Amino acid sequence: MFNGAILIGASERQGGEPFFAINPATGARSDVAFSSATPAEVEEAAGLADAAFESFSTLSPDARAAFLETVADNIVAIGDLLIDTAMAETGLPRARLEGERGRTVGQLRLFASYVRLGDWLDATIDVALPDRQPLPRADLRRVNQSVGPVAVFGASNFPLAFSVAGGDTASAFAAGSPVVVKGHSAHPGTGELVARAIQAAVKSRGLHEGVFSYLPGNGNALGAALVAEPRIKAVGFTGSRGGGTALMKIAAGRAEPIPVYAEMSSINPVVLLPGALAHRAEAMGAAFVGSLTMGSGQFCTNPGLVIALDGPDLDRFVAAAAEALSGAQPQVMLTPGIHAAYERGVAALVGAQGVATVARGTEAEGGNRGQAAFFATDAATFRSNPVLAEEVFGSSSVLIRCSSIEEMVATVAGLEGQLTATLQIGAGDEADAATLLPTLSRKVGRILTNGWPTGVEVTHAMVHGGPFPSTSDGRSTSVGTLAMMRFLRPVCYQDVPDALLPPPLQAANPWGLTRRVEGRLEVAA
Structure with a gap:
């Protein structure tokens, strides 16, 4: 107990x-x-x-x-x-x-x-x-x-x-x-x-x-x-x-x-490329809302920003996302303070000039429940208002409509450091993806394709970090x-007698480690 x-x-x-x-x-x-x-x-x-x-x-x-x-x-x-x-x-x-x-x-x-x-x-x-x-x-x-x-x-x-x-x-x-x-x-x-x-x-x-x-x-x-x-x-x-x-x-x-x-802080941009939108706009819209609202959006990798090329295919994505979000039930947020901060963040987006409310989740019944929100703006408005790039911890996201691939790259380049970025790619998107990847890699610690950033695996290869302010040390x-x-630092021992060396460096290799000797890996027998 x-x-x-x-x-x-x-x-x-x-x-x-x-x-x-x-x-x-x-x-x-x-x-x-x-x-x-x-x-x-x-x-x-x-x-x-x-x-x-x-x-x-x-x-x-x-x-x-x-x-x-x-x-x-x-x-x-x-x-x-x-x-x-x-x-x-x-x-x-x-x-x-x-x-x-x-x-x-x-x-x-x-x-x-x-x-x-x-x-x-x-x-x-x-x-x-x-x-x-x-x-x-x-x-x-x-x-x-x-x-x-x-x-x-x-x-x-x-x-x-x-x-x-x-x-x-x-x-x-x-x-x-x-x-x-x-x-x-x-x-x-x-x-x-x-x-x-x-x-x-x-x-x-x-x-x-x-x-x-x-x-x-x-x-x-x-x-x-x-x-x-x-x-x-x-x-x-x-x-x-x-x-x-x-x-x-x-x-x-x-x-x-x-x-x-x-x-x-991280808003984890999701980039929708034209080929992906052409072939699966509706499916991506529903999947995006599933990621956005999971756990009331209280994940550090929540997709708080969507960047895409404007046009009819993007409209299909928006319509599907709006339909899915309008039925999303508000979930309990972790503390009254977190809920209050979420409400302030959403209110700032609702009141921002040049920002449209695409959809809201259902009305909250009961205390400390976060009503999901999805907003849209254009790249110029996003660049001119730093509030739009601030993290709103919860189920809130902003769509940026861009006029060209070049504007999408410039939008990514203007972002602060992030934990993740996601590329949704389809047939014919390879060249655009290759154009975006160098800029994305400078901004984030993990790049995904055709997935959603929520859900972090604990593995040897995982990176859950990124440039400031997503983390203090990218x-x-x-x-x-x-x-x-x-929590480690290297220590060098010069001409120290074998009996005084830590076990990993002793001649007998008592812990049976693989060691690098004269630049070559030596595997313990």
Whole structure:
């Protein structure tokens, strides 16, 4: 069960300013008063994480992988209590949350399997050349090591997969970093249940208690204190642009600046090319609305912008989308604050000059339900009004009618950085697609064709990141095994005696790793 506790290492405590979970579907307040962590508890959790760093960061791949698998097993063992609690705190349906739990434990197990492979260590050896002329070369050995304790912020829209044991925590653990989680105030019971599962895994695997702490709280002061804590060496964040940039400023202003890997704002343009429109305009219109309204549009890859060549085929797409959207039932949004922000964003589009309302979903019945919206404008109007390019978090999208392929390219070129871009292509569109791709690749982290951006797979090849402001660092991803690299740094050992080297670099190769020796990969026997 959960009781509103703060979990610091192996201990739990209550105190600080109380706050309550709100069921967004009913407005009902939870019976449990949750405790807000204080700056003193931030300091204590960071101190424990720092004390745990040496032993945890040097665990063998097998031991670290076993810990990740134990966390996954413990989350599954919570059973229906986890799903029921999350439903009450988020308004999300059971099937969505059961799928998200599957993704959460699946990514923990994926990281475990990848950790065992060991190639993320990038063990690299250039042996000494004492007889080289005119100067000898030293023995040089390089390996990736954890950056140190990591602060993770739970996200509002994924109470499991991007929260306490979500991708940021899983990748940090996989990299050997102790984690201090700032739990999201919208689903504190869900967060505490998962935090207890991690705490139990730390204990059962015999790890230092400081490997994990959970600090719930309401308001911005807790997060600011966590990022400012000198023993925290990196931050994982999923949330608003304002929240992410605020944390970036705190991190940059420290005596020792640290990286903040923030996933923030994205409108994920969908480009409809003429051949695709000619052959399947109606089908694309219906599919677009399905992607737009999924989960009340509360996905970071929601298709918030459509760019297409004006003409009769585009009119067919618009008519099909309008018909599908007009029957879309409003769904519960995650919090009253998110719903209010959505309503403000839609109101700004309704009132914008040169913007037409194509269609709205059905009228909302009940609180915190987002009525879907689809708007249209032309490229010149879009360029002249920056509000039209701002993310509206929810089921809202803007169509830009362009007069030529060149105008479509120019529209893409004027966009900010995005997580995704989608090309809908058909027969005869190959040349136009080739024209667009170089510009798209400069703007986004993932390019799709003939699909829809919602639905992110957790795999080795996935990139869930992109140029600012979609993320704070476009060289990184928050989904997939590449996410580990955010929390690793290379260390080179020069002429260090073999007995003092970390195991990945020792001559005997005790962990049985594939290593790069003199530029060539050597596979362990």
